[in-house]
Amino acid sequence: MAFPMPKRLLLPATSVHSGALVYDNWQLAKASPDAWGIEIEHYLFTDAHIVDVCTAGPYEMLYTGAIWEESPRPSHTLRIQYHLRDDEQDKLETKADRYTGMWLPDEWAALLSLSLGVRVKAGGSVREFRPGEDPRGLPLMLQGRWRPPPIPLPHTQAILPGLPERPASLTDPAVLTRFHEVSPSQSVALVKAARSYQEAIWNVEAEPEQTWLRLVAAVEAAAVEWDPLSADPVERFRLAQPQAADLLTREGGEALLGSIAEYLAPYMGATRKFLDFLTTFRPEPPTIRPDFGLYNYENIQAYQRGLKRIYDYRSRALHAGTPMPRPMCLPPMRWGDGQYIETSIGLASSSFGSTWATEDLPMMLHTFEHIVRGALLGWWQSLVPSAPTSTT
Structure with a gap:
């Protein structure tokens, strides 16, 4: 109002x-x-x-x-x-670029x-x-x-x-006090990403599945604005579909892979932006970690593999109505000196009549929240580079 x-x-x-x-x-x-x-x-x-x-x-x-x-x-x-x-509210044409x-x-x-x-x-x-x-x-x-x-x-x-x-101290977020220094379009993307993050953590105990979706949406809001130089179609295809890329290479060589990658390039953008953003602004691991059940922040391929699996689950949730795997929506288990595991452990997990192998449960929700917030703050800080920030 x-x-x-x-x-x-x-x-x-x-x-x-x-x-x-x-x-x-x-x-x-x-x-x-x-x-x-x-x-x-x-x-x-x-x-x-x-x-x-x-x-x-x-x-x-x-x-x-x-x-x-x-x-x-x-x-x-x-x-x-x-x-x-409110001088612009009297106009009759649609104008919602900053909505x-x-x-x-x-x-x-x-x-x-x-x-x-x-x-x-x-x-x-x-x-x-x-x-x-x-x-x-x-x-x-x-x-x-x-x-x-x-x-x-x-x-x-x-x-x-x-x-x-x-x-939490109001003296810490230097990025917030310098928000006015970003560009107009960046300000819209930051607010959209912040809103998705805010909604994600506010209701997490009641709707953890929605928290997963909103955290992905927060990344996408920022990644669409950030989107760097367009990646090579072949590299983009290999990143998004490594098994299909290997199959095409075996069957038809690099020429077939290049042709298919070029054809599918317009459809691979969303996954690429999501992974590239979270890789470019990959945060440091939490300062306090468990002795077991650690997520692999250091190996880029393993790091991206887990994030791609999450993006696949998110796409299934939006386009096929398949909920996020239940084991990834549960409270994390304590391990060792009382810290919480970052990934699923054991061989597999079952819930509601379904089973997921451990490799298909890449991380717990608190791990993904750490990655998403850290990456968003990393991007925000890059827009005002002299402003230090914290991802504690």
């Missing part, structure tokens, strides 16, 4: 209407810092322990002191200086969730400040969503162990 601004406070026409809303508002604030119309406060809800404050451009996060056990709790108030105007499905506070909360690796969502408006009116502000309860939906609690053991306890 867009908040009306008094006519006398409308900003002059501007070309800054091509990025995500939270980005365009920041650009307008930089161009005319004294020309804002209203400030509106929104609660930020989380189950993480965040107690510090932060100011970045027209966005300010204030600690509320909410320390009770209820989750999600309104730990911070997000105060936004609104610089956007993210969210308004400013929601986009900011999604970016915060990704940058910190914790659950954060924005609630509805709670207070509004208008120039020339009561300096204490006016209570405001709009949008019919004063607070976000509850966070499902794990029945016994968490699927993403330690998520609420992750160390």
